[in-house]
Amino acid sequence: MDQSQNDGRGGADESAADTFARLAIELHDAPGVEETIDAVVQFALQALRLTHAGVVLHGRRKLEVAAVTDSTVAEVYSLQIESESGPLITTLQSGATVLIRDTHADDRWPKWADKVAALGVRSVLDVPLATGNGTRAAIGVLGLYSPEPDAFGADDEAIAHILARHASVAVAVARHEETMAQAVDARKLVGQAMGILMERFDVDGDRAFAILKRYSQDTNTKLRDVAQQLIDTRKLPR
Template identity: 75%
Template sequence: MSEIENDALEFGAHEPASESRLRLAELVDETADIFARLAVDLHSAGGVEETVDAVVQFALQALACTYSGVALHTRGRRPEIPAVTDPVVAEIFNLQIDDGTGPLIESLRHQRVVLVRDTAVDARWPVWAAEVARLGVRSVLDVPLAVGAASSRSFGVLGLYSPEPDAFGPDDEAIAHILARHASVAVATARHEQTMAQAVDARKLVGQAMGILMERYGLDGDRAFAILKRYSQDTNTKLRDVAQQLIDTRKLPRT
C-alpha cells in the first residue's frame, strides 16, 4: 500500500469505511487533475526556458520539496542551469558541476535516480554534503531527464530539495518520475520547435542576402549562394551570421 493510501486511511481511521474510501478517491482524483493541468501547462509553455520553468514551479506544488531546479547537459559542453526556484539550487548545482562529483553528476552520468536522505550524515560525497547541509538543505532527490532523439540526446536532472531530513518517500519518487517523463517530452518538443524556428529564420536571412548580391552584381541564385558559403568558410563564420552582416552593413565580412 502506498504512503498516500496509508495517510488517507490513517486520516479516516475513525470514520466509516465508505467515507475513508471516498477520501482516498478524492486524493487520487486530485493527483490526476494536477497532472492533467501539468500536461496542458508544459505543452503550451512556449520556449525551452518557459517549459523548464513550468516544470520546477509544478514540482513545488506536487512534491514535498521546498526548492527545485533543472540542469541540462549536452555532451562536450558544461551543464547549464535553465531554471531554479531559489538561488540556493543554482549554488548546489554549481558546487557539483565545478567539482565533477555529487548526486547531480551521478544522475547525469548514469541516468538513474539518486536519493540523499540526510546531507548531515550521507557519506558518499562528504564535502558536498557538508556544504549543502550548511545551506540548510537536508534531503535531495535527483531524477534524470532524457531530451531528444538518441543520436543528439541531451540529458538533464530534475533536482528536488527540502530542509527536512528524509523528506522524500516512495510516493514522492513515483510522482517525480511521472513529472520527469512529462518534462522530458515537453523540453524535447520545445527544443525541436526552437531549432526549426531558427532554421526557418536562417533560410530567410540567407535568401535576403542572396537577393542583395543578385541585385548588386547581376548574379544568379547559385552564384550568390556560393559566394556567401565561401565567405562563411573563409572567415569561420556561420552562414546565417554572414547573411545577417551583409543585410545590416551591405558588406561581406573581411577574409
C-alpha cells in the same frame, strides 16, 4: 475501511490526476524550453509541497542551469558543476535516480554534502530527464531539495518520476521546435542576403549562395551569421 475513507482517497487521487492533466496541458502550451522548465519546477513545488527545486539541462557544449527556485539551489548546482562531482553529475552520466536521505550522513560526496548541509538542505532527490532513445545518459536532471532529513518517500519518488517523464517529452519537443524555427530563420536570412548580392553584383542565385558559402568557410563563421552581417551592414565580413 469505511466509505468516508474511500471517498477521501478517491478525492486525493482525482486531485493528483487533475494536477498532472493540468501539467500536461501547460507543458504542451509552453512557447519554449525556458517556459517548459519553469512549469515543471512550479508543479514540482506544488505536487511535493517543497520550497526548493531546479532543473539542469545538457547544453550543446556545457551544462545549463535552466531553472532554480532560489539562490540555495543555484549554489547547490554551482558547487557540483565547478567540481564536476556530486549527485547531479552522477544522474546526468548514468541516467539513474540519486536519493540522499540526509546530507549530514551521506558519505558519497562528503565535501559537497557538508557545504549543502550548511545551506540548510538535508534531503536531495535528483531524477533524470531521459531521452528515451536507449542511451543511459540523461538530457537533464530535475532536482528536489528539502530542509528536512528523509523527506522523500516512495510516493514522492513516483511523483517526481512522473514529472520528469512529462518534462523530458516537453523539453525534447520544445528543443525540436526551436531548432526548426532557427532553421527557418536561417533560410530567410540567407535568402535576403542572396537577394542583396544578386542585385548588387548582378549574379544569379547559385552564384550568390556560393559567395556566402565561401565567406562562411574562409572566416570560419556560420552561414546565417555571414548573412546577418551582410543584411545589417550591407558589407561582407573581411
